[in-house]
Amino acid sequence: MELEVRHLRALCAIADTGSLHKAARRLGVSQPSLTTQLRRIENALGGELFTRGRTGCHPTPLGRTVLGRARPLVDGMTALVAETRAAAARAEGPALRVGSTASRALAGWLRRLRQGLPGSDIALRVDVSATALLRATAAGRLDLAFVHEVEGCPLRVPDGLRGRVLVEREPQFVSMARDHPAAVREVVDLADLAHDRWTVDPAVDGEWDGLRRVLTAAGLDPPVLHADYHTAASLIALGEAVAPCQPTSGPREDMAIRPLRGDPLAVRLFLFAAPGVPLDRPYAELAAAYREAALRAAPYRSWLRAGGTAGPCMMAV
Structure with a gap:
């Protein structure tokens, strides 16, 4: 061989x-x-x-x-392939290569970028791993990377990337079946979920470590199911598990999304740019798109108006 x-x-x-x-x-x-x-x-x-x-x-x-x-x-x-692809892209016309972890703000951001850069070809790569996206940006395969960092699990940012914090501390809510006993509450205590199984995607950087830290601090040691996003959604809807989720998550008839009391789980949101790629305009468009997504999500909108503070783009809600 x-x-x-x-x-x-x-x-x-x-x-x-x-x-x-x-x-x-x-x-x-x-x-x-x-x-x-x-x-x-x-x-x-x-x-x-x-x-x-x-x-x-x-x-x-x-x-x-x-x-x-x-x-x-x-x-x-990797550098050879990236440089060759970049040269080919330049020959074909302007292009912006965007990478992102999953986010409800992504569609609105891309729409705004297309409106602000008419005629540009915008390519998108979505990945569960923030680390993989940052490395792709450093290697020249992406121009921008919108990623999250789980609290207590810092990302390793490659040298040469420039970044700005979009949201300093985004609280992570919990998703559960619509008929879960805790779904009648506006805010859920971790103790309300003491007898539930939790599900996480182990491929998401820091997700399991961050959740385990919070559960241990609360004195909980529940069974954990490792599953991707689509499998997890099915488990939650059937009442087989609960899971942390983004506060911007959209409504579903078979699920309830609630804040956790004290906001023990949180992430920080960043936008990184490759060397030579402008950051200010994409950042401003992303901030506007994130704010729109946050205000569309009723639980997050209520959380913000009750005094929750996520970051600069959420001022004056």
Whole structure:
């Protein structure tokens, strides 16, 4: 077996995420496929590259040696592809490449950008991983990255990116089945959810760590289901679990969204730009789009008008 760049990229993804599951999500392959690929790479090199345990995947001494040689090759190939694509895009006309974690403000932001940049081709990449988006921006594959940082789990921002805080502290609400006993309350205590299962997406940077910290502080140790967004929505609607959610989340007939008392869960929202990419205009358009999304969401609108403070773009609600 001859090693290719895709094999080196897989090794770097495993090391960066510390998990075969998260690395597979990042690479867009199944976990069994990645596990088989890793086993073949290790067989070709003649030694174990990662130890696998309950705490995740960690490079062995041999793995660290291989990664030390692999990373410059992967970074160089990534830069080559990014520069080639950027040159091709410039030849075809103006383009703006936008990356974002999921947000209700995204559609309004893109609409505003298109109106402000008539004739421009705006490309969009949505990813659950803020880290992946920031790295893509640093590598020249994206121009802008709208990302969130879970409180207590700081992001590692690559050198060279310029960023501004959009929302200093966005509270995370909780979503539950419409007939959940706590749904009759305007504000929910964590104690009201003491007997519920929680669901989180482990591929979202910091989400499980942040939730675990808050639940532990409240003296709770509930069962946790790891699921992607669509699976989680089904579990919640059927009363099988509850989950943290963005306060801008839209209404659904089969779900209730409520603030948590004391706002124990929160994220910070950022907009980052690649070197040489203007930031002021996209930031202003994003702030306006976020404010619109916040005011459309009745629970968030009520929270803000009751004295909640999210950030600069939410002043004078």
